[in-house]
Amino acid sequence: MPPRSHSPQAPDFIEAVDAAIAQFLDSRVEIAERIGAMPLLEQARFATAGGKRLRAAFCWWGYVAAAPVADAAALTRAAASLELLQASLLVHDDIIDNSDTRRGAPSAHRAFQARLGGDRAESYGIASAILLGDVLFDWSIAMLESSGLPSEALDRARGIVAEMRSEVLLGQYLDVAAGFDATDATTLEAQQEQAATVLEYKTARYTVARPVQLGATLAGGSPELIAMLGRYGSLVGQAFQLRDDILGVFGDPELIGKPAGDDLREGKRTTLVLQALGLSNEADRTALRAILGTPTDDAAVDRARRIITDSGALEIVEDQIEALLYRATVELDSVALPPEAKTALTRLAKRAATRER
Amino acid sequence: MPPRSHSPQAPDFIEAVDAAIAQFLDSRVEIAERIGAMPLLEQARFATAGGKRLRAAFCWWGYVAAAPVADAAALTRAAASLELLQASLLVHDDIIDNSDTRRGAPSAHRAFQARLGGDRAESYGIASAILLGDVLFDWSIAMLESSGLPSEALDRARGIVAEMRSEVLLGQYLDVAAGFDATDATTLEAQQEQAATVLEYKTARYTVARPVQLGATLAGGSPELIAMLGRYGSLVGQAFQLRDDILGVFGDPELIGKPAGDDLREGKRTTLVLQALGLSNEADRTALRAILGTPTDDAAVDRARRIITDSGALEIVEDQIEALLYRATVELDSVALPPEAKTALTRLAKRAATRER
Numbered sequence: 001m002p003p004r005s006h007s008p009q010a011p012d013f014i015e016a017v018d019a020a021i022a023q024f025l026d027s028r029v030e031i032a033e034r035i036g037a038m039p040l041l042e043q044a045r046f047a048t049a050g051g052k053r054l055r056a057a058f059c060w061w062g063y064v065a066a067a068p069v070a071d072a073a074a075l076t077r078a079a080a081s082l083e084l085l086q087a088s089l090l091v092h093d094d095i096i097d098n099s100d101t102r103r104g105a106p107s108a109h110r111a112f113q114a115r116l117g118g119d120r121a122e123s124y125g126i127a128s129a130i131l132l133g134d135v136l137f138d139w140s141i142a143m144l145e146s147s148g149l150p151s152e153a154l155d156r157a158r159g160i161v162a163e164m165r166s167e168v169l170l171g172q173y174l175d176v177a178a179g180f181d182a183t184d185a186t187t188l189e190a191q192q193e194q195a196a197t198v199l200e201y202k203t204a205r206y207t208v209a210r211p212v213q214l215g216a217t218l219a220g221g222s223p224e225l226i227a228m229l230g231r232y233g234s235l236v237g238q239a240f241q242l243r244d245d246i247l248g249v250f251g252d253p254e255l256i257g258k259p260a261g262d263d264l265r266e267g268k269r270t271t272l273v274l275q276a277l278g279l280s281n282e283a284d285r286t287a288l289r290a291i292l293g294t295p296t297d298d299a300a301v302d303r304a305r306r307i308i309t310d311s312g313a314l315e316i317v318e319d320q321i322e323a324l325l326y327r328a329t330v331e332l333d334s335v336a337l338p339p340e341a342k343t344a345l346t347r348l349a350k351r352a353a354t355r356e357r
Numbered sequence: 358m359p360p361r362s363h364s365p366q367a368p369d370f371i372e373a374v375d376a377a378i379a380q381f382l383d384s385r386v387e388i389a390e391r392i393g394a395m396p397l398l399e400q401a402r403f404a405t406a407g408g409k410r411l412r413a414a415f416c417w418w419g420y421v422a423a424a425p426v427a428d429a430a431a432l433t434r435a436a437a438s439l440e441l442l443q444a445s446l447l448v449h450d451d452i453i454d455n456s457d458t459r460r461g462a463p464s465a466h467r468a469f470q471a472r473l474g475g476d477r478a479e480s481y482g483i484a485s486a487i488l489l490g491d492v493l494f495d496w497s498i499a500m501l502e503s504s505g506l507p508s509e510a511l512d513r514a515r516g517i518v519a520e521m522r523s524e525v526l527l528g529q530y531l532d533v534a535a536g537f538d539a540t541d542a543t544t545l546e547a548q549q550e551q552a553a554t555v556l557e558y559k560t561a562r563y564t565v566a567r568p569v570q571l572g573a574t575l576a577g578g579s580p581e582l583i584a585m586l587g588r589y590g591s592l593v594g595q596a597f598q599l600r601d602d603i604l605g606v607f608g609d610p611e612l613i614g615k616p617a618g619d620d621l622r623e624g625k626r627t628t629l630v631l632q633a634l635g636l637s638n639e640a641d642r643t644a645l646r647a648i649l650g651t652p653t654d655d656a657a658v659d660r661a662r663r664i665i666t667d668s669g670a671l672e673i674v675e676d677q678i679e680a681l682l683y684r685a686t687v688e689l690d691s692v693a694l695p696p697e698a699k700t701a702l703t704r705l706a707k708r709a710a711t712r713e714r
Contacts, residue, residue, distance in 0.1 A: 028523075035558050036540065036551060037527035092491065096484040116539045124537040127453040128530065130487060134449065135526045137494060142519045155508065162499045166385075169492045170394035173485065180481040182473045183393065194393060201392050 013060070017053045020073075020080040024143045039115065043108055043132055044139075048087040050103050054240075055082040055211040057348055062215025062229055065341040066222075074148035078157075078218060081143035082211055088136035089168065091129050096176060097266060101258070108132050153218045160217050164210035171201030178269055192274050199271060200234065203241040208352065209233025212345070225335055232331040232345070239324040239353035242317050245270035247355065249305060250314075261301035267293020275313035284311065325353050370417070374410045377430075377437040381500045396472065400465055400489055401496075405444040407460050411597075412439040412568040414705055419572025419586055422698040423579075431505035435514075435575060438500035439568055445493035446525065448486050453533060454623060458615070465489050510575045517574050521567035528558030535626055549631050556628060557591065560598040565709065566590025569702070582692055589688040589702070596681040596710035599674050602627035604712065607662060607671075618658035624650020632670035641668065682710050 025044055032041040056079035060069075069075055093099070094107035101107055106114060112132075113125030144161065145154065175198045177183050178191070185191045212229045221229075247256050248263030249272060263270060273292070277285055284307045291304045308314055328349050332342055382401055389398040413436035417426075426432055450456070451464035458464055463471060469489075470482030501518065502511065532555045534540050535548070542548045569586045578586075604613050605620030606629060620627060630649065634642055641664045648661045665671055685706050689699055 031523055032527060035524065035527040036531040036534075036554055039534065039539075040527065040530045092487050096487060098480070116537060120537055123455070124533070124539055127533045127537075130449050130453060130490075131526055131530045131533065133487075134490070134494065135523065135530075137491065138519070138522045138526060141498065142523070145515060145519065151512065158502060162495070162502065165495045166388055166492065166499070167392065169488055169495060170389060170392040170397065173397045173488045173492075174393040176481070176484045176488065177393075177396065180473060180477055180484075182396075182481055197393055 013057060014053050016076050017056045017080045017083060018049070020077045021048050021083060021143075024077070024080070024084075024139070024146075028139065039112070040128065040132055040135060043111060043128070044087075044136060046105065046111065047091050047108050047132060047136065048084060051083065051086070052351075053080075053083060054348070054352060055086060055207060056080050058208055058211035058233070059215040059218075061341055061344045061348060062212035062217075062221075063219040064215070065212075065229065065337050065345065066216040066219035066225055071148060075215075075218070077147035078144050078149050079211075079215070081140045081147065082214070084136050084140035084143055085165070088133045088140060089172070091133040091136065093172075095126055095129055095133075149218060153220070156220065157214055157217045160210060160214055164206055164214070167201045167210070168206040171198055171203075171206070174198050175202055179267060188274065188278055191269055192271070192278070195269060195271050195274055199238055199241045203244070204234045204237025206237075207240055208237035228331055228335045232328050232349075235324045235328040235331065236349040236352050239321045239328070239349070242271060242321050242324070243353055243355055245272040246314065246317060249273075249308060260298070261296055261304065264291055264301060264304050265293075265296050272308065272313055272317050275316055276308040276311040279311040279313055279316075280307055321353050325349055370414060371410050373433050374413045374437045374440060375406070377434045378405050378440060378500075381434070381437070381441075381496070381503075385496065396469070397485065397489055397492060400468060400485070401444075401493060403462065403468065404448050404465050404489060404493065405441060408440065408443070409708075410437075410440060411705070411709060412443060412564060413437050415565055415568035415590070416572040416575075418698055418701045418705060419569035419574075419578075420576040421572075422569075422586065422694050422702065423573040423576035423582055428505060432572075432575070434504035435501050435506050436568075436572070438497045438504065439571070441493050441497035441500055442522070445490045445497060446529070448490040448493065450529075452483055452486055452490075506575060510577070513577065514571055514574045517567060517571050521563060521571070524558045524567070525563040528555055528560075528563070531555050532559055536624065545631065545635055548626055549628070549635070552626060552628050552631055556595055556598045560601070561591045561594025563594075564597055565594035585688055585692045589685050589706075592681045592685040592688065593706040593709050596678045596685070596706070599628060599678050599681070600710055600712055602629035603671065603674060606630075606665060617655070618653055618661065621648055621658060621661050622650075622653050629665065629670055629674050632673055633665040633668040636668040636670055636673075637664055678710050682706055 022045070025041065025048070028041055032038050056076075059079035059082055060075060063069060063075055090102060091108045094102055095109050099107050100110050105111075107129075109125040109129035111125075112128040113121045116124045144157075174183070174194060178185070178194050178198065183194060185194050209230050210233070212233045213226050216226050216229055245263070248258070248268065248270065249261055251258070251260075253260045259265070263273070273288070277288060280288060288304055288307045291300050296304070329346055332345055337345075379402070382398065382405070385398055389395050413433075416436035416439055417432060420426060420432055447459060448465045451459055452466050456464050457467050462468075464486075466482040466486035468482075469485040470478045473481045501514075531540070531551060535542070535551050535555065540551060542551050566587050567590070569590045570583050573583050573586055602620070605615075605625065605627065606618055608615070608617075610617045616622070620630070630645070634645060637645060645661055645664050648657050653661070686703055689702055694702075
């Protein structure tokens with residue numbers, strides 16, 4: 001079903017993406033039944049449900065920036081394929097991070113585990129979730145290929161999608177390795193540089209720049225437009241990640257679907273945390289380091305929040321988000337765009353940077 | 358480098374495939390360095406090294422069955438892309454099976470673990486290997502797409518490759534679920550039916566039928582040829598898996614690169630084991646059940662081998678392999694083929710069913 005409204009915030013765009021995914025998964029019932037793998041398909045429905053469908057929206061509006069939409073249903077399917085990839089990565093992320101929940105529900109490996117029960121349930125859960133992530137990765141490609149967009153459009157787009165997949169996986173590896181101190185970065189400066197690399201590849205390009213460029217590429221947009229959207233996307237994506245860093249420490253558990261101070265518990269060296277470590281006095285730095293990556297109670301979370309705020313890091317990161325958003329709008333002004341695309345990309349950027357509806 | 362000889366057993370075909378993979382991975386150095394993920398690339402080289410390159414050989418000879426090879430280097434790259442997919446699946450398999458070794462060397466997650474050392478090394482190893490499997494999966498697609506084969510050939514082939522990927526992942530899920538008794542199959546008969554499904558999708562189609570059909574499809578082969586190669590491939594693939602079942606119980610650890618009786622230790626319900634359970638007397642059946650999936654010493658392995666041999670299951674499975682091979686050669690006779698393709702596909706079938714050089 002094509003979206004009935006062109007506003008990226010419109011519930012009917014999200015509904016259209018959800019419907020396209022449901023329809024695609026319906027098309028996999030035959031093979032899953034034939035091979036006796038229906039539990040994998042059932043879990044795929046949960047793993048792909050919910051979410052703000054930001055990547056699909058950026059893809060859609062990247063297309064509109066380049067050309068009028070000729071086949072809304074096909075473009076919706078192509079855009080929605082990014083959400084299958086995202087679901088794949090989240091399923092594997094949750095195994096990697098040993099996360100019990102995702103969007104307030106059990107993570108995939110925990111859901112499989114609960115399905116079996118008993119002694120060996122944890123191994124079954126992890127094994128099944130590894131395969132679920134693999135199959136969602138595979139299906140994201142199948143969904144794009146079978147979207148119904150013209151083959152010339154797909155020919156143009158395959159390279160950028162492949163690039164995006166490599167970038168996010170390699171960026172994710174760097175993020176994991178940094179979390180385990182498995183890199184050569186020993187100084188705080190080197191760690192900040194790494195955090196910037198993770199931010200660029202794992203988040204900025206993957207969440208915004210590549211989806212919006214994919215849309216424009218599918219539409220046959222000019223190299224100038226695609227380059228501008230890359231710069232816009234990198235800026236907005238960085239703002240998105242910085243907001244994520246703030247929410248990971250200060251966010252309301254009800255709203256973000258994760259425990260309070262989850263990033264602290266996981267010991268994530270986010271830009272926010274690294275800034276705070278760099279700006280704090282010796283005592284606060286030692287205290288914050290001690291909290292990172294250890295089981296945290298509410299008092300420790302409160303203490304870490306206070307250190308991060310007192311250091312000035314929170315204010316600096318908020319200012320960075322503002323500056324990134326401003327620069328993104330300057331980029332949008334640098335190329336002639338259809339007014340509706342410009343309006344939508346401006347609003348999407350704000351939404352990504354604030355996470356408000 | 359194109360293969361200089363057309364014999365599938367020729368070392369220079371294997372060398373050409375190895376060289377194509379090495380060259381492809383070289384082309385990823387730039388992005389891996391840029392994103393700080395070189396350890397992933399280094400491990401990718403180990404994970405893709407070795408192996409008999411059977412899938413690549415079936416793809417090559419499927420092509421030759423349909424048309425003369427126009428661009429040997431491009432076809433070698435396309436065929437070799439199947440080996441990246443295989444490496445991806447093995448890396449994830451080894452996590453799922455908690456295997457310490459692969460082809461006599463540490464499995465990927467153990468290699469990453471050893472690289473870091475210390476308390477958290479096991480989690481780092483698993484996280485990194487999940488991402489390594491993902492990136493190899495991704496690169497198998499990139500390697501096919503960038504093989505240099507004409508775009509019409511790739512357009513024809515994408516569907517069959519996607520089908521193959523889905524089949525092997527769903528078949529792998531069924532195999533895992535059966536191993537954890539996480540299916541509805543309670544009777545021995547139902548378990549045998551499941552084992553047959555796993556055999557067909559996880560092995561027969563993935564190892565032989567789809568690779569050989571992929572080759573013929575890339576070459577623009579007729580529907581009759583592609584259908585015949587599907588039947589041939591399913592038969593040869595079944596023989597391949599039955600040989601694997603035998604080697605998993607009776608194989609020489611030196612030759613197969615896995616501990617003696619590895620399938621028994623893992624409790625795999627292979628066709629061979631299920632046959633033995635069905636044919637044994639009550640006492641032997643109880644003894645064999647008790648050995649399956651528990652830590653086994655050499656005496657237990659010997660006992661299980663004797664039960665399986667005494668039950669007649671070993672002989673039956675050997676006969677099944679013979680019959681499958683015979684039927685595969687009958688299939689090859691049913692369609693006119695270039696003599697060199699017929700010879701090679703006959704020899705490859707024997708090689709798959711015997712695992713001898």
